[in-house]
Amino acid sequence: MTITIHHAFLPHTDPEAALGFYRDLLGFEVRNDVGYEDMRWITVGPVGQPGTSIVLHPPAADPGVTDEERRTILELITKGAYTAVTLATDDLDGLFDRLQTAGADVVQEPMDQGYGIRDCAFRDPSGNLIRVNQLT
Numbered sequence: 001m002t003i004t005i006h007h008a009f010l011p012h013t014d015p016e017a018a019l020g021f022y023r024d025l026l027g028f029e030v031r032n033d034v035g036y037e038d039m040r041w042i043t044v045g046p047v048g049q050p051g052t053s054i055v056l057h058p059p060a061a062d063p064g065v066t067d068e069e070r071r072t073i074l075e076l077i078t079k080g081a082y083t084a085v086t087l088a089t090d091d092l093d094g095l096f097d098r099l100q101t102a103g104a105d106v107v108q109e110p111m112d113q114g115y116g117i118r119d120c121a122f123r124d125p126s127g128n129l130i131r132v133n134q135l136t
Helices: 015-025 067-078 093-103
Strands: 007-011 029-036 039-045 053-056 083-091 105-113 118-123 129-134
Touching: 015 029, 015 039, 015 053, 015 093, 039 067, 083 093, 093 105
Parallel strands: 007 053, 083 129
Antiparallel strands: 029 039, 039 053, 105 118, 118 129
């Protein structure tokens, strides 16, 4: 039996800013872009890895969420406390330089962690925490 991670979900608060970050800065390909009323679900993923995707979704789109709950969720997203994803690259310093030069919100510069990895961290345009590990 094989189990893989097919989709991970991250909320976005601005679909165009999300595309600018994930497509234009990270180089992910857009696999799907679906709109409904004033909401968009955008599926992106690394080129050459069709089995792994991130679905950028409107936060709290569930009709069962109250306005107060929706406000709380948006506050947590913008603080970077709602959700996160960890990516990996074979050129951590190069990716860090590219994202920093483009004005991405740096949380942590590349550093060697005591638990054996080298990583850095950013927030995407919505505030989601994006950690990036150096592949060894």
